[in-house]
Amino acid sequence: MNRAGPRLGEPASLWRMRAVPVATVIAASALPLMLPLIANSPVLPPLGLLFFLCWQLLRTEMWPVWIGLPLGLVDDLFSGAPIGTAVCLWTLASIAIHYFAQRIYWRGFFHDWGIAALLLAAVQAAAALIAHPDAPTGRVLGLVAPQVVISALLVPFFLRLTGRFDNFRLKRR
Template identity: 85%
Template sequence: MNRAGPRLGEPASLWRMRIVPIASVMLASALPLMLPLVASSPVLPPMGLLFFLCWQLLRTEMWPVWIGLPLGLWDDLFSGAPIGTAIGLWTLASIAIHYFSQRIYWRGFFHDWGIAALLAAAVQAAAALIAHPHAPAGHLLGLVVPQIIVSALLVPLFLRLTGAFDNFRLKRR
C-alpha cells in the first residue's frame, strides 16, 4: 500500500524515542575532544552536562533519576575528571531537578534557565574542587568562573537545541 504520509494516531519511531536523548548527551560530552582546540585552561562549557540538564528539565518523566550514573560515567571518560565525579554530581543534579519538578508545578522559561544555570554552576564548582582539592581558591575561581558564566549564557541555546531534538524524536516517520 502506498501512503503519502503518516497515518493519524501512528506512534513515533521507538528507536528515535529512546536513542536521540541519550545520543545527544553522549555526543555532546565527547565533542570537546573532537574539536581542534588547545588551551591551558577549560574554555568550553560542559556541553554534555548542559544537554543532560536541559533534557531533564524538558522531559522530567522521560528518564529515571539514576540516569546520571551511565551518562556521568561516559562524561568522566571523555572529560578527564576523576572517575565518579560526573557520576555522582549528575545524579545529584537529576535528583534536584526531580525535586524542583515536584515543588514548582508551573515552570516557565526563566525558571528552567535559572535551575539549569544554578545546577551547572554547582556541578562545575564541585567538579573543580574534586579534581583539584589542594589548589588555592583564587586559582580555582579563575578556572571555574568564566566557564560558569559561559554555561549560564548558553543555557537558552541548549534549551532550544533540546527542543529541536525532542521534536525530531517525537516526529512520526
C-alpha cells in the same frame, strides 16, 4: 502497500524516542575531543552537562533519577575527569531537578534558566574542586568562573536546541 505519509494516530518510532536524548548527551560529551582547541584554563562549556540538564528540564518524566550514573560515566571517560565525578554530580543534579519539578508546578523559561544556571555552577565548581584537591579553593573557583558564566549564558540556546531534538524525537515515522 504504498503509503505516502504517516497514518493518523501512528506512534513515533520507539527506537528514536529512546535513542535521541541519550545520543545527544553522549555526542555532546565527546564533541570537545574533536575540536582543535588548546587552552590553559577551562573555556569550553560542558556540552554534555548542558544537554543533560536541558533534557531533564524539558522532559522531567522521560528519564529515571538514576540516569546520571551511566551518562555521567560516559562524560567522565570522555572528559578525563576522575571516574565518578560526573557520575555523582550528574545524579545529584538529576535529583535536584526532580525535586524542583515537584515543588514548582508552573515553571517558566526563566525558572528553567535559573535552575540550570544554578546547577551548572554547582556541578562545575564541585568538579573542579574534586579534580584539584590540593590547589587553593579560590584559585580553582576563579579559573572555573568564566566557564560557568559562558555555560549559564548558553542555557537558552541549548534549551531551544533540545526542543528541536525533542520535536524530531516525537515526529511520526
